[in-house]
Amino acid sequence: MTKQKYFCDTMKKKSSSKLLFIYNADSGARNAILDSMHKVFKPSTYDCKLCDITYGVVSENRTWKKFRQNSQHNMAFLHKDEFAKKYASKFGYKFTFPIALIEGENGLEVLISTEELNQLKTAHGLIRLLKERNV
DSSP: OOOOOBOOSOOOOOTTOEEEEEESSOOSHHHHHHHHHHHHHOGGGOSOHHHHHHBOSSSBOHHHHHHHHHOOSEEEEEEHHHHIIIIIHHHOOOOOSSEEEEEETTEEEEEEOHHHHHHOOSHHHHHHHHHHTTO
16 A cells, blocks of 8 residues: 555645655656657656646646746756665655655655646646645
């Protein structure tokens, strides 16, 4: 059974909290090239909605980049293999990807679930959802 703690309360703006965005893709140049090709040739079967929303084929979405740069929150962006190396053994959680988490004093909490991310269509939708959750 997956241990997921869903973030429901208003996020308290603590300097110790970090937003983690984990892509449903592995890191590395080869994977980045394959992902870009997949976005172009078979976009309907691409498995990472977070990648699709925040990045185009070669560069970061302008709307998302502006939001990210103007945010007062500490944000980290990881590929699923990077997340597994850095967090899996530390917290023992198993998540589906893509996902947005909050890392705070109590460990990891789900901010935006895989299901919610997969329903989003645009960077504006992601930003709106983050603002609704006071992020």
